[in-house]
Amino acid sequence: MSSTDLPTTDRIWTNWAGNQTCTAAVFAQPRDEDEVIAAVRHAIGRGLNVRVAGAGHSFTPVVTTGGMLLDLTRLTGITATDPTRLRASALAGTTVGDFGPPLWEAGLSLTNQGDIDKQVIAGAIATGTHGSGIDLPSFSAALRRVRLVDGSGEVVEIDESDPRRLRAAQVAIGALGVVLEVELAVSPAYHLTEEISYRPWQEIAEAWDELIARHRHFSFFWCPGDESVDLYQLPAPPDQPMADHCYVKIYDEVEVAEPDGIVSTVGHRVDRAYRIYPGGYDTPFHEMEYMVPAEHGFTAVSAIRELMRTEHPDQRYPIEVRWTAADEAYLSPNHRRATTVISVSGEPGTDYWPFLRAVDERLREFRARPHWGKLHFMTRERMTELFDEFGTFLDVRRELDPDGTFLNDHLRPLLG
Ligand SMILES: Cc1cc2nc3c(=O)[nH]c(=O)nc-3n(C[C@H](O)[C@H](O)[C@H](O)COP(=O)(O)OP(=O)(O)OC[C@H]3O[C@@H](n4cnc5c(N)ncnc54)[C@H](O)[C@@H]3O)c2cc1C
Structure with missing residues (x-):
């Protein structure tokens, strides 16, 4: 594609959650590798920075640009x-x-x-x-x-x-x-069994280590109130109390002969792994997520539960709690440590920032690192302290993109 083939209409882009938007000077939907290369060269030639929009499911300004916005949805398969x-x-x-x-x-x-x-x-x-x-x-x-x-x-x-x-x-x-x-x-290829249950917080607290160790996937949503499940569209029986209760998800691997072994009863399904994992949410929320070392997970989750019960009782979204294995990626929140993942959300259209700031403050003592697609309060100073190999990441970034073509206003102060 020659540079003149590029669509140059102004393009307004908004993310799924509706909290990030931008107007790109140039928007392009390349159809193949050559068109991507031509688009990037066109941007470099005009001094435009380049960002790619995925499915727009990040809550942070990781896509936004006033330069060139690329959409690669034609490069699939x-x-x-x-x-x-x-x-x-x-x-x-x-x-x-x-x-x-x-x-x-x-x-x-x-x-x-x-x-x-x-x-x-x-x-x-x-x-x-x-x-x-x-x-x-x-x-x-x-x-x-x-x-x-x-x-x-x-x-x-x-x-x-x-x-x-x-x-x-x-x-x-x-x-x-x-x-x-x-x-x-x-x-x-593997099959999974699903077990959805509704349990008081105390029961989860007492079985914490066992639940983590025994199941392939264990996660839960702690609900401050009965209405909290609805905010994340989590199905609960009408007579099920949810205040200070958890919506618990357990998936374990199982040997199944198809088709007889497939079970489609909601909450107790048995199916191919990819058909068990959830599809999507309809109603937007604004989410923040931090990872703490797994050995501090219980203390950290308990601290956020207490924060919500005492200082922020107006915040009604559940706390979602998950686990992730350690890895080696330099900017990973799981870099060289298995983590407990703690997520909270604010209601769009309300001022949830004091609550999110309080969660950030409370989790600092656990050396919490953020999910880069979810709201956070990272600064370059904090990143230098939290990520052991931050300098190595910056070196690689500068080798591959010395002029910062792929940075935007959000990333330049953090990664420039
Ligand atoms: C309802 C909902 C549920 C979610 N559930 C989870 C969950 O269970 N676990 C979890 O960890 N996160 C979850 N997230 C967060 C989400 O997975 C991440 O924010 C993810 O990055 C979004 O992917 P995306 O395709 O929407 O990418 P976008 O948000 O569009 O982009 C993310 C980043 O990827 C970059 N990018 C995309 N494509 C390219 C490319 N081809 N080349 C270079 N850069 C590229 C973008 O520029 C941007 O920096 C959830 C978010 C929502 C809204």
Whole structure:
């Protein structure tokens, strides 16, 4: 594509949650690798910065730009599967949900998934998207090879032969370049059983370590009030008290012969893994999420529960609690530590900031690190202190994009 073929209409972009918006000078939807390269070179030539929009499911300003905004939803599809090496490759715009059937046909499954499957794979990887399970890595940690267009407009491949660059690319918030294709470590195809239950906080508190250790996936939503489940569209029986109770999700691997072993009773399903993981949410909320070392998880969650009960009783969204395995990615919240993931949300249209600031303050003592796609209060100073290999990430970023073409106003102070 020559630069004159680029659509140059002003384009207003808004994220899923409705709290981030921008008007890009140039918006383009490349159809193939050559068009991505042409677009990036066009931007470099005009001094425009470049950001890529995934599915827009981040709550932070990680997509916004007044320069060039790229949408790679035309670059989709699984490009290779390797059941022997347990690998799957896909174009950057492939959604998490799109991995399910083709991987299954090849005898493979994604090792884990999160609360929704709407994200594009490059977007999920960029921010460290995760599911739950103390032994299960995030999408970022599963990245084994990435092909991207760097700040010189050149295609670069990063793989396991260069662990330094790979660990930078695993969580890069789009700051190393435009990702074209990724290769992930995946698992042999597996089925899951689902067990949804409603339990008083005290019961969860008493069985904490056992629940984490015994189940492949254990997670819960602690509800401050009966109405809290509705805010996240979590189904609860009408007579079920939810105040100071938890909506508990447990998934375990199980051997199943199809079709007889498939069970579709909600809350007790047995199915292929990709059909058990949830699809999406309809109603926006504004979410913040921090990860603390797993050994401090109970103390940290208890502190936020207490904060909500005493100082912020007006905040009604549940606390979501999950676990993630340690990994090596330089900007990962799980860098060299398994974590307990603590998420809170504010209601759109209300001033929830004092509450979020209080949560941030309370979790500082646990050396909490943020999910890059969810609201946070990170500064460069805090990042330097919290991420042991922050300097190495910055070195790689400068090697691949010395002029900062892929930074925006949110990322420049943090990663410039
Ligand atoms: C309802 C909801 C549920 C969620 N559930 C979970 C969950 O269970 N677990 C979890 O960890 N997170 C969860 N998230 C957060 C979400 O997974 C992350 O914010 C993720 O990054 C969003 O992916 P996306 O495709 O929407 O990317 P976007 O938000 O559009 O972009 C994210 C980042 O990726 C970059 N990017 C995208 N594509 C490319 C590319 N080709 N090249 C370079 N950079 C690129 C963007 O520039 C941006 O920096 C949830 C969010 C919502 C709204």
